[in-house]
Amino acid sequence: MKSALPISLWLTLALCSSAFAQAPAAPAAPAEIISNYRLQHGEGRVTVDSTLNRIAREQAAAMASRDVLDHGVLGPFSSRVASSKSERAAENIAFGYDDFSKTLDQWIDSPEHRKNLLMHGASKVGVASAKSATTRRTYWAMVIAGGYERSRSRSPSAKPPTSRHAEQTCRIKILGLCL
Numbered sequence: 766m767k768s769a770l771p772i773s774l775w776l777t778l779a780l781c782s783s784a785f786a787q788a789p790a791a792p793a794a795p796a797e798i799i800s801n802y803r804l805q806h807g808e809g810r811v812t813v814d815s816t817l818n819r820i821a822r823e824q825a826a827a828m829a830s831r832d833v834l835d836h837g838v839l840g841p842f843s844s845r846v847a848s849s850k851s852e853r854a855a856e857n858i859a860f861g862y863d864d865f866s867k868t869l870d871q872w873i874d875s876p877e878h879r880k881n882l883l884m885h886g887a888s889k890v891g892v893a894s895a896k897s898a899t900t901r902r903t904y905w906a907m908v909i910a911g912g913y914e915r916s917r918s919r920s921p922s923a924k925p926p927t928s929r930h931a932e933q934t935c936r937i938k939i940l941g942l943c944l
Contacts, residue, residue: 771866787904795815795865795869795892796812796890796892798869799811799869799882799890799892799907799909802882803883803887806883808883808884808885808887809887809888810888811887811890811909812818812888812889812890813889813890813891814890814910816848816849816891817846817854817889817890817891817908817910818893819890819891820846820848820849820891820893820906821856821906822891822895823839823845824839824858824894825893825894825904825905825906826883826893828858828896828904829895829897829898829902829904830895830898831897832902834858834860834904835858836857842856846908846910848855849889849908849910851910852912853886853887853910854883854908854909854910854911854914855880855881856877856905856907856909857881857882857906857907857909859871859872860902860903860904860905861903862905863903863916864896865892865905868894868905869882873917881907881909882909884911885911886911886912887910888910888911889909889910889911889913890907890908890909890910891907891908892905893905913915
């Protein structure tokens with residue numbers, strides 16, 4: 766009788782652990798999927814950032830409520846991303862797919878969107894989606910940013926170094942980037 770209890774306990778644990786092992790895995794979070802893609806292409810991981818998530822959420826919601834795919838639906842990106850305090854940032858938007866992995870595939874297939882995904886030195890990301898009430902179309906926004914480390918190490922009064930050549934070739938400057 767004494768040996769029946771440990772055997773039944775062992776059988777119960779074995780059956781339960783087997784059931785847990787066979788349960789489907791939860792889908793990976795967007796930041797993890799983006800990080801895996803970046804690592805495959807020689808760039809570092811990104812982590813979720815609450816400020817960037819908010820910016821992405823507001824952008825996705827605005828596009829869904831107006832049923833329009835437009836970076837400027839809430840105003841210029843440079844103004845919207847200023848609160849992130851990053852030195853550089855980029856935004857990808859899309860519509861059509863309900864799941865993130867298919868949306869990411871769209872961005873990977875587009876040279877400009879892929880360039881944003883692989884932004885050198887990016888360390889933070891925010892991703893959000895919203896569904897249009899009228900068309901049921903899902904809108905996505907991703908904001909990726911970097912340059913936080915240098916921002917903290919620079920004294921508030923110090924100006925970023927600029928070269929005479931950079932000043933001459935710079936046509937527009939957004940968040941410290943010369944375009």
